[in-house]
Amino acid sequence: PSLLDPKKLNDEKEKINYTNIPAELAWEMNLPLPDNYEFVFLTGMLSGHSALISFFRKCELNCFLHTTFCHMHYRYYDFYAFLQNKQFNVVAYSQFSLSYNMKDFDKFFKLIDKKIPILFLVRDPISRLKTGTNHPIANPNSIKDLNLNTNVYDVFKNKMYVGDFGKNFCYSEEPSMKYLPRWIINDILFQTSLINFLRYRDIFYLDMEEIKPARAFDTMCDLADKFNFKKPTDKHFFEGIINGDLIGFIPLNFYANKKNIIKNDDVVYKDESSIYILISSFNHVEYYKQSKEYINFTKEFFDHPLKYENLGIFLKQQEFERLKKDNSLFDATKKYLNNFVEALEERIELERAKLFKEKDVLNYFKENKELRLKLKNILDKELVHIKKYRPDIVASWKYYQEFEKMCEELDGESEIKQIENNSN
Structure with a gap:
């Protein structure tokens, strides 16, 4: 638990508040991040987060996102400083982290404790891996x-x-398929595991297809209504590609x-x-x-x-x-x-002409059983939440559905469970 009352810390009239407590001390004292943010934005790498953040900024949202790998306490320090301002702030997290330190990972997300909605940008996993390879x-x-x-x-x-x-x-x-395994790790493919770290789980899923040029402007108008930020006006900007x-x-x-x-x-x-x-x-x-x-x-x-x-x-x-x-x-x-x-x-x-397509990724998995089963086991675990609450999005993922069918035809349920038991 926090060693000080967060309600008083958010009041600048109090003698001791967030403006005069160093971030390093705040981390040690388990102080929640200052509550000066309107929603949380989660995303996996290779899912179009740069485009969406550029859209946020066009709508005058103040969104901060780490784009380097770093330990979670450093991430907390930066957010702590970022949230001292009084703009329309968004706390954003993408998988640029070193999540092997689960204790700090859990602590970081528990210190995001404001009861507000969470926007989670997602994408067909096979398309993500294709982008990673390229x-x-x-x-x-x-x-x-x-x-x-x-x-x-x-x-x-x-x-x-x-x-x-x-x-x-x-x-x-x-690009080379031999580097594909570097993207098939828990940290990059976190979804359900990431959600489970959060105290409050009012999740709104957004598929990357919705922010492509043909749909982006309308999508941002809808998000503005849901998350109470300024609606966009420059339609041409949202038809661009970052x-x-x-x-x-x-x-x-x-x-x-x-x-x-x-x-x-x-x-x-x-x-x-x-x-x-x-x-x-x-x-x-x-x-x-x-x-x-x-x-x-x-x-x-x-x-x-x-x-x-x-x-x-x-x-x-x-x-x-x-x-x-x-x-x-x-x-x-x-x-x-x-x-x-x-x-x-x-x-x-x-x-x-050098770039791979999703079909190339699927064919690579077809010939590499161990890697195929590794991805299968990770996705079975990490897609549990979205399958439960937004099965329509998962059903729209053409290449993921092809991957599932491939695993069923080539491996069978018993072998997949055996691999899962061995990894556990």
């Missing part, structure tokens, strides 16, 4: 800063994909500088004479709250609509005006950006 990862050796003389084809040579687990991510030049084919290539920093024209070198000049241009996507700029500072000037540089509508060329207003005044620099920048986009589109087609 998942790109930031390559520390990739080119991040461009200039007028950067070879556009060199920019795209360093796209990498997630490899195996270890102290650091292993990099792979192309990752998609552009992930792994952008964002990039482009520095337009006349020195590169005069000297014809490939040095990236970042001095006062340089004009900074952000090559990114609409949703990415919104996600990182850059939209108020950077304006999309894509139409100024291209004479035709881009194939990837979500791609944008962003500048500060005063920087664009400065660039526009220098005709030779503007023309050189426009020419470079057109060559850049042409090379980007070519490279995306090459990368798309």
